[in-house]
Amino acid sequence: MTLRPASLLVLAVAAVCFPAYGEIPKVHFEQITRLCTPSQSDEGWRGIEWEIDLWAARERAAREGKPVFLWEMDGHPLGCT
Amino acid sequence: MFVFSRPDIRRILRERFIVAAADDWYQRRRDDDVGRFFRAVADQGPRKGRNGSTRQGRYVFTASGKLLGYNNNRDPDRIMKMLEESLEVFRNLPVDERRAGATKVPQSTPSAQDPRYRRVLQPDTIPVKAFTRALVKNGEGYGLWDPLKTGPKNLRQTGLDIAVDHLWIRQSEIEEILQLSKTLKASALPRDLSMRIARYHLVDNTRGEPPHWRPDEVRVLDLRSIASIPNASGEQVLRIHGPFHFETKDKQRGYRGEINGTLTIEKGTNQPLLHMVAVGNHWGNGPYTPGARPGTTPLAVVFAVADRSLTMDQIPPQGIRWENGYWNAAN
Numbered sequence: 166m167t168l169r170p171a172s173l174l175v176l177a178v179a180a181v182c183f184p185a186y187g188e189i190p191k192v193h194f195e196q197i198t199r200l201c202t203p204s205q206s207d208e209g210w211r212g213i214e215w216e217i218d219l220w221a222a223r224e225r226a227a228r229e230g231k232p233v234f235l236w237e238m239d240g241h242p243l244g245c246t
Numbered sequence: 247m248f249v250f251s252r253p254d255i256r257r258i259l260r261e262r263f264i265v266a267a268a269d270d271w272y273q274r275r276r277d278d279d280v281g282r283f284f285r286a287v288a289d290q291g292p293r294k295g296r297n298g299s300t301r302q303g304r305y306v307f308t309a310s311g312k313l314l315g316y317n318n319n320r321d322p323d324r325i326m327k328m329l330e331e332s333l334e335v336f337r338n339l340p341v342d343e344r345r346a347g348a349t350k351v352p353q354s355t356p357s358a359q360d361p362r363y364r365r366v367l368q369p370d371t372i373p374v375k376a377f378t379r380a381l382v383k384n385g386e387g388y389g390l391w392d393p394l395k396t397g398p399k400n401l402r403q404t405g406l407d408i409a410v411d412h413l414w415i416r417q418s419e420i421e422e423i424l425q426l427s428k429t430l431k432a433s434a435l436p437r438d439l440s441m442r443i444a445r446y447h448l449v450d451n452t453r454g455e456p457p458h459w460r461p462d463e464v465r466v467l468d469l470r471s472i473a474s475i476p477n478a479s480g481e482q483v484l485r486i487h488g489p490f491h492f493e494t495k496d497k498q499r500g501y502r503g504e505i506n507g508t509l510t511i512e513k514g515t516n517q518p519l520l521h522m523v524a525v526g527n528h529w530g531n532g533p534y535t536p537g538a539r540p541g542t543t544p545l546a547v548v549f550a551v552a553d554r555s556l557t558m559d560q561i562p563p564q565g566i567r568w569e570n571g572y573w574n575a576a577n
Contacts, residue, residue, distance in 0.1 A: 188487070189506040189523060193387045197523050200388060201377040201548040203408055213250060213259060215267045217557050220280050220354045222266035227309035230346030232336045234263040234329070235305040237284075240455040241269040244412055244561035 215243060249322045258329055263306070270302045271567060276363035279354045283311060291316040306332035308339070309349040365562035365569065372420065373552040373559050374413040374520055376447045380405055381525075381544040388525070388544060405453035405537065412563050413447050413549060415439060416573075420518045423509065427473040427484050435469045435486070441575035443469070443549075444490055446565030448501055450528050450535060450545055457499070457532035458565050459492045461576075466491035469505060482511040486522055499530025501545065522549040 189197075216222035219235065226233045236242045249255060259265050273284045274295050285295065290313035293301040303318035304325060315332030317324060342348050356366075367373055381388045391406050419439045426433035434440070444467050449456040469488035477483050486507045493500035503526015510519040528545035531538045552559035566572040 189504055189525060190387075193525070194506060194523050196387050197381070197525055197546045198521070198548050198550075200381060200390060201379045201408055201523075201546055202550065203377070203410075213256060213265055215265055215558060217267060217561060219266055219268055219273070219284060220351075222264050223283070223309050224351045226264040227349040227351045228346060229264065230344060230348070231262060231264050232306050232308055232314055232332060234259060234265050235307070236265075236267045237270045237273060237305060238267075238302045239270050239300050240564055241561050242267040243558050244269075244410055244564060 217241075217243070249320060249325050252322045252326070255322060255326055255329070258326070258333075262333055263329075270300055272363040272365075274298070274301050276360040278358060278360040279352070280359060281363070287311050287313050293318070304328065306336075308336065308344065309351060310343065312339075312343075365566050367414070367554060367560045367562070370417045372415045372417060372518060372520075373554055374415060374549050375552045375559065376411045376413050377548045377550075378409040378411070378449075378451055379407075379546055380450075380452050380528075380539065381546055383544055388546070391539075405450075405535075407452070409451045411447060411451060411565075412552065412559070412561050413443060414563055414566070414572075415520075420509070423471050423484065424482075424511070427471060430473055432470040432472040435471055437576040438574055440467055440469045442565075442572060443505075444492065445575050446563060446572060447549075448490060448492065448524055448547055450501070450532070450538065451564065452535075452545075453537055454532075454534040455564065456535055463492050463494055464490075465493055466502075471509065474508070477510065479513055481513045484509040490524070490526070494530070499532065500542075501528040502526045503545075507549065518551070520549055520551050523547070524549075 215236075216225065222233050222235070225231075250259075268284075273281060274288075275281065275298075285301070287305060287307045288295065288301045291303070291305065293303055293316070295301045303316055305313065306315040306329065307313045314335045315328045317328045319325065336344055356364075380391060382391050383389075419436050422436050423433075441461070441464065444464055445459040445461070449458060467488070467490050469486060469490075471484045471486045474483045474485045486509060487505060489504055491500070491502040493502075503524060505522055505524040507520065507522025510521075511517070512519055523546065525544065525546040527542035529538065529542040554560060563572060
């Protein structure tokens with residue numbers, strides 16, 4: 166089957182304008198990255214300096230004369246939230 | 247307002263406490279100094295872990311192991327009250343129990359720690375942040391779900407906030423990908439790596455501990471890499487792409503979508519920089535993640551290389567509790 170020039174032109178334009186099957190358009194890729202990445206100024210638990218080694222926390226508490234606050238969860242609080 | 251967003255709570259924690267976080271799944275089981283110390287503290291409170299049950303909560307204790315306060319409540323006011331009351335108890339302890347240097351903490355070496363419940367980021371392992379979020383589709387592409395429509399004010403309770411996990415990749419897997427890219431054809435990612443990403447990280451963890459996909463629930467997974475033209479800095483760039491479809495046998499839970507991304511080898515450092523986006527429609531609840539939005543709704547996962555020098559970026563993946571299963575995810 167021979168395609169007419171007009172049909173070829175339509176196909177060429179489609180190939181350029183529409184992403185290949187399964188492609189995430191660049192604008193969506195950037196949008197989703199922005200929506201899913203915490204900001205630097207995030208005011209939540211991310212802005213606190215957490216110890217992840219309980220023994221190291223205990224040693225620091227002894228050195229500095231402070232109590233330990235431990236957030237203990239099923240699933241790491243800093244890695245499954 | 248989520249607890250740690252409150253300025254007064256953040257301030258009191260920073261100024262008056264040593265702040266720590268841990269996964270109770272490991273802590274309540276480990277048979278070493280760390281586990282025994284934690285359980286001795288927890289046993290002074292209500293969470294005595296009968297029959298191996300959870301001991302999760304928020305604890306305040308001295309370096310010597312005396313429990314000063316405990317709660318397991320998300321209410322910021324109640325947590326603040328617990329912190330203040332704990333400090334009061336601490337202040338009323340004899341000086342020799344609380345002054346700096348008073349408590350001698352015995353050494354605990356890594357070799358003496360229970361290897362069954364210890365997961366440490368190794369030098370040949372690359373940590374990658376995995377951020378998951380429930381989204382909506384709109385005229386411009388994707389956006390955030392309108393919190394006013396959900397009722398509860400706490401974003402975390404409705405699963406609208408960004409969930410965090412960590413993907414671990416071995417350096418040898420990166421090298422295998424780079425080697426295959428020399429053929430200049432699209433090559434499948436190492437199967438264990440593809441299945442690790444799929445089974446343990448393309449999951450809905452926005453409302454709690456997620457169920458991981460079983461191998462027979464992976465219906466479609468075809469992640470491939472292909473060398474692309476070098477970027478403006480002359481760095482080697484590989485494009486990663488492919489479809490995925492996971493579904494339980496009863497069809498009650500599933501996730502179907504696409505992954506796109508790049509693996510860039512940073513000039514000078516040869517550090518691999520991975521940036522991937524997975525997006526698609528998810529449906530269904532897990533045993534610990536009830537409250538999914540009805541129907542099929544957009545869920546996205548963004549992968550970006552972490553900074554291994556930060557303790558927060560050294561957290562092991564949720565799925566590595568069964569260590570062998572995590573690394574050999576294709577079996």
